[in-house]
Amino acid sequence: MAVKLEHPDQFVDRHVGPDEDDVKQMLRALDVGSLDELVAQTVPAAIRLAKPLAIPPGQTEHALLQELGAIADRNQIFKSYIGMGYSDCITPPVILRNIVENPGWYTAYTPYQAEIAQGRLEALLNFQTMLIDLTGLEVANASLLDEGTAVAEAMHMVNELAGSDDANTFFVADNCHPQTIDCVRTRAEAVGIDVVVGDYHAYDFKKKTFGVVVQYPASDGAINDYRAFAAKAHAQGALVVVAADILSLAVLTPPGEFGADVCVGSSQRFGVPLGYGGPHAAFMATKNEHVRKMPGRLIGVSRDSHGKPALRMAVQTREQHIRREKATSNICTAQVLLAVVASMYAVYHGPEGIKAIAERVAALATILARGLARLGIKVRHESFFDTVRVDGAAAQIKEWHAAAEAKRMNFRAIDATSIGIALDETTTPADVDAILSVFTGSGKKPDFTVEALAKDATVSWKDAFGRKSAYLTHPVFNTHHSETEMLRYLKSLENKDLSLAHSMIPLGSCTMKLNATTEMIPVTWPAWNRLHPFAPVKQAQGYQVIFKQLEAMLAEITGFAAVSLQPNAGSQGEYAGLLVIRKYHQSRGQGHRNVCLIPSSAHGTNPASAVMAGMKVVVTKCDEHGNVDVADLEARAKEHAANLAALMVTYPSTHGVFEEEIKRICALVHEHGGQVYMDGANMNAQVGLCRPGDVGADVCHLNLHKTFCIPHGGGGPGMGPIGVAPHLAKLLPRHAVVEIGDSQGIGAVSAAPWGSASILLISWAYITMMGGTGLTHATKIAILNANYVARRLEASFPVFYKGKKGRVAHECILDMRHLEKSAGIKVEDIAKRLMDYGFHAPTMSFPIPGTMMIEPTESEAKGELDRLCEAMIAIRAEIKEIENGQQPREGNVLKNAPHTAEAVVANEWNRPYPREKAAFPLPWSRASKFWPAVGRLDNVYGDRNLVCACLPVEAYKG
Numbered sequence: 001m002a003v004k005l006e007h008p009d010q011f012v013d014r015h016v017g018p019d020e021d022d023v024k025q026m027l028r029a030l031d032v033g034s035l036d037e038l039v040a041q042t043v044p045a046a047i048r049l050a051k052p053l054a055i056p057p058g059q060t061e062h063a064l065l066q067e068l069g070a071i072a073d074r075n076q077i078f079k080s081y082i083g084m085g086y087s088d089c090i091t092p093p094v095i096l097r098n099i100v101e102n103p104g105w106y107t108a109y110t111p112y113q114a115e116i117a118q119g120r121l122e123a124l125l126n127f128q129t130m131l132i133d134l135t136g137l138e139v140a141n142a143s144l145l146d147e148g149t150a151v152a153e154a155m156h157m158v159n160e161l162a163g164s165d166d167a168n169t170f171f172v173a174d175n176c177h178p179q180t181i182d183c184v185r186t187r188a189e190a191v192g193i194d195v196v197v198g199d200y201h202a203y204d205f206k207k208k209t210f211g212v213v214v215q216y217p218a219s220d221g222a223i224n225d226y227r228a229f230a231a232k233a234h235a236q237g238a239l240v241v242v243a244a245d246i247l248s249l250a251v252l253t254p255p256g257e258f259g260a261d262v263c264v265g266s267s268q269r270f271g272v273p274l275g276y277g278g279p280h281a282a283f284m285a286t287k288n289e290h291v292r293k294m295p296g297r298l299i300g301v302s303r304d305s306h307g308k309p310a311l312r313m314a315v316q317t318r319e320q321h322i323r324r325e326k327a328t329s330n331i332c333t334a335q336v337l338l339a340v341v342a343s344m345y346a347v348y349h350g351p352e353g354i355k356a357i358a359e360r361v362a363a364l365a366t367i368l369a370r371g372l373a374r375l376g377i378k379v380r381h382e383s384f385f386d387t388v389r390v391d392g393a394a395a396q397i398k399e400w401h402a403a404a405e406a407k408r409m410n411f412r413a414i415d416a417t418s419i420g421i422a423l424d425e426t427t428t429p430a431d432v433d434a435i436l437s438v439f440t441g442s443g444k445k446p447d448f449t450v451e452a453l454a455k456d457a458t459v460s461w462k463d464a465f466g467r468k469s470a471y472l473t474h475p476v477f478n479t480h481h482s483e484t485e486m487l488r489y490l491k492s493l494e495n496k497d498l499s500l501a502h503s504m505i506p507l508g509s510c511t512m513k514l515n516a517t518t519e520m521i522p523v524t525w526p527a528w529n530r531l532h533p534f535a536p537v538k539q540a541q542g543y544q545v546i547f548k549q550l551e552a553m554l555a556e557i558t559g560f561a562a563v564s565l566q567p568n569a570g571s572q573g574e575y576a577g578l579l580v581i582r583k584y585h586q587s588r589g590q591g592h593r594n595v596c597l598i599p600s601s602a603h604g605t606n607p608a609s610a611v612m613a614g615m616k617v618v619v620t621k622c623d624e625h626g627n628v629d630v631a632d633l634e635a636r637a638k639e640h641a642a643n644l645a646a647l648m649v650t651y652p653s654t655h656g657v658f659e660e661e662i663k664r665i666c667a668l669v670h671e672h673g674g675q676v677y678m679d680g681a682n683m684n685a686q687v688g689l690c691r692p693g694d695v696g697a698d699v700c701h702l703n704l705h706k707t708f709c710i711p712h713g714g715g716g717p718g719m720g721p722i723g724v725a726p727h728l729a730k731l732l733p734r735h736a737v738v739e740i741g742d743s744q745g746i747g748a749v750s751a752a753p754w755g756s757a758s759i760l761l762i763s764w765a766y767i768t769m770m771g772g773t774g775l776t777h778a779t780k781i782a783i784l785n786a787n788y789v790a791r792r793l794e795a796s797f798p799v800f801y802k803g804k805k806g807r808v809a810h811e812c813i814l815d816m817r818h819l820e821k822s823a824g825i826k827v828e829d830i831a832k833r834l835m836d837y838g839f840h841a842p843t844m845s846f847p848i849p850g851t852m853m854i855e856p857t858e859s860e861a862k863g864e865l866d867r868l869c870e871a872m873i874a875i876r877a878e879i880k881e882i883e884n885g886q887q888p889r890e891g892n893v894l895k896n897a898p899h900t901a902e903a904v905v906a907n908e909w910n911r912p913y914p915r916e917k918a919a920f921p922l923p924w925s926r927a928s929k930f931w932p933a934v935g936r937l938d939n940v941y942g943d944r945n946l947v948c949a950c951l952p953v954e955a956y957k958g
Contacts, residue, residue, distance in 0.1 A: 277752025
């Protein structure tokens with residue numbers, strides 16, 4: 001018998017849950033003979049791929065790590081002194097191991113089901129409290145994407161707050177980071193805001209100005225006194241935004257104390273690696289009066305059904321899925337995992353530790369400046385925190401850069417006659433010695449020591465700008481400073497959260513699949529995560545290999561000509577795609593085209609993104625089968641033909657079916673002068689079977705945190721690259737600092753040129769290990785799993801929409817609307833009862849109120865699908881008891897769900913069902929019980945009594 005040379009342990013078998021027997025059983029249940037027969041009944045023949053994906057066969061996990069190690073060796077990790085909002089830092093190992101590398105944290109979903117998300121909600125509340133304290137403002141959100149886009153979000157926010165039609169100017173101080181200015185200009189141009197960049201000293205407010213932004217400390221290191229400027233801005237009716245360095249706020253006067261209305265920045269240097277640009281959590285803090293206009297997630301304190309404090313996402317009526325085209329922002333994926341890391345960095349170090357780190361960095365910068373002065377080198381600014389600006393002749397500047405590079409250091413090239421040297425937490429006295437040796441002319445160490453310079457070195461800003469107010473006073477920041485205490489605290493929070501480590505998370509349109517360990521391991525390798533995003537590209541050749549290969553693989557999968565990896569969230573991909581379409585129309589002299597057609601079933605980010613891109617939203621109808629109403633679409637396209645810019649369409653549809661008319665839909669839009677933007681949220685049903693570029697789409701964004709395995713991280717990070725047709729390729733995003741894209745391209749949509757670059761490794765690894773055939777097989781299994789669940793549950797909960805041949809795509813919608821009339825049961829009651837069975841609820845009431853949308857993904861085996869189905873069927877039986885009068889319409893097991901351990905073991909039990917039914921509704925729930933941390937949340941109370949910072953410890957007693 002011939003020996004098989006292929007390694008028996010193939011990754012596709014580890015990623016895909018159902019084995020051969022599972023597949024046979026599920027196919028039998030669906031009355032089909034093969035996966036290909038099922039696909040033929042599901043995916044319209046007119047759009048199915050005629051040939052396999054041109055992606056090489058999959059690699060084993062071992063081979064993948066070896067290859068990635070070799071590619072990583074092509075990166076060169078120099079000492080980075082570039083700054084510009086990015087700093088090297090130290091991730092405490094207890095946080096690295098127990099959060100960043102822990103699937104209990106990184107595989108959790110956005111905390112919409114608060115009762116089983118109290119751990120990360122507490123971490124995010126800590127994050128908000130930390131920011132409130134450090135910025136000196138009253139309320140903070142639970143993270144934005146990066147500092148550049150956070151400033152852009154602040155611009156939108158203060159524009160809305162101004163509410164003035166005649167004030168249309170936003171002033172940006174020229175001391176802001178260049179990537180921030182780039183992001184602001186991109187965002188402003190789309191909505192007609194006039195951006196003025198200049199010297200804040202000289203700005204005269206002759207143009208009616210609704211807002212201003214300054215950098216603190218300035219991008220080149222200077223510490224400026226903005227009090228007079230803030231007062232002047234306020235006198236002119238403008239609001240003041242301050243982009244601040246978070247570590248500097250431990251020792252400098254907080255923005256809230258010198259006139260800031262809004263403070264934004266990045267929390268990256270609080271323990272989050274550089275990662276060649278991300279992912280990092282940005283932040284925003286503001287005054288209480290502005291909270292309902294603030295973008296992003298906001299964590300609030302409410303109470304549960306037992307009257308005890310409990311946490312939740314607050315004031316969700318601000319968000320895009322509620323307000324749609326009237327939303328304050330399109331942000332959906334935030335940066336939760338990174339915000340958690342930053343918050344725990346503050347918890348671990350505490351106020352004294354954070355202050356000590358900040359003072360040490362400032363002291364080393366002061367010593368460096370003194371040493372440069374001793375060498376006769378001119379230092380530009382007297383007051384600075386961590387960044388020293390050095391002036392010299394152009395020839396000197398070139399020599400210093402060359403000498404630094406020879407010593408494996410990167411300085412910032414500010415201009416032809418000055419450089420910036422930004423120090424950080426990792427800088428040592430020996431590093432300062434090495435920096436000074438660059439300026440001696442001989443390359444030797446200077447004839448004085450750092451220790452000698454340190455003896456009488458004091459920071460120049462102590463009296464004028466030194467912080468006097470306290471911060472991080474809450475016990476949570478003053479308790480967990482030993483590793484034992486920290487470890488137990490982290491574990492206690494992890495234990496309150498349900499993640500993929502516990503059970504499947506069957507959320508429709510969210511694709512909660514396996515995030516394989518092998519995909520995750522390289523992200524924490526120093527060769528990938530210690531590289532500054534503005535390091536010379538020649539030092540990042542390993543990354544360039546990954547970018548080029550990933551772009552090519554995504555282009556093949558989608559059928560597009562070119563891909564941009566810059567958008568660092570799905571919402572940003574939508575936005576970037578629409579800007580590309582807008583730019584295309586402008587390039588053809590048709591800039592007046594501004595109407596965007598959006599089906600009524602679309603996710604809320606679609607209309608929000610369209611408005612941010614300067615477009616007017618026109619909603620089109622869906623028919624009774626959940627498909628786009630083609631007749632209505634045609635009527636709207638004809639009606640707006642003169643101004644039609646785009647159609648935003650999700651495929652398969654938001655209702656979970658492959659629409660037969662998708663090619664006609666695309667053709668209709670093209671006939672009337674528009675472009676087709678395809679939302680890639682449901683790409684997991686397309687990979688290897690059909691391609692957006694082939695059916696007629698011009699642009700498509702991809703949620704790498706869905707289809708391509710970047711973990712959800714409790715609500716972020718994500719990545720949303722876009723693929724485009726050939727005629728749009730030259731219009732992909734550029735960047736102000738690193739030369740990418742074409743000169744015709746749109747401006748930057750993220751602060752870093754390749755977005756959250758380090759987590760692109762995850763998607764690259766997934767595709768490389770699966771290979772073309774593996775990816776296609778995974779898609780087929782995703783469709784199989786969804787149809788199997790639909791078949792098992794349709795007798796209990798009717799399946800809302802099916803395709804032409806009775807099949808769903810990768811997800812199914814269950815109709816529960818009739819249960820409110822028959823039993824007084826709402827979809828929320830079913831969601832909360834599922835927690836007692838150990839499951840996270842499917843997507844609730846989207847796209848149709850009173851329904852649940854289930855997406856099982858290909859990673860769940862038949863046994864787990866059956867457990868979910870058994871739980872749903874058992875809950876339907878519990879509802880039947882109410883319908884039959886065996887249980888009351890109020891106070892029943894669903895209305896009281898979820899049941900905490902404390903409630904079940906309480907001395908008193910006066911409910912009309914036994915404790916056992918509450919706690920252990922099915923036999924298998926005894927073997928592995930996940931207890932919700934709190935009872936059902938009181939959302940109304942939380943919104944009426946908004947508290948967005950940590951409560952005193954006493955509030956949790958009793």
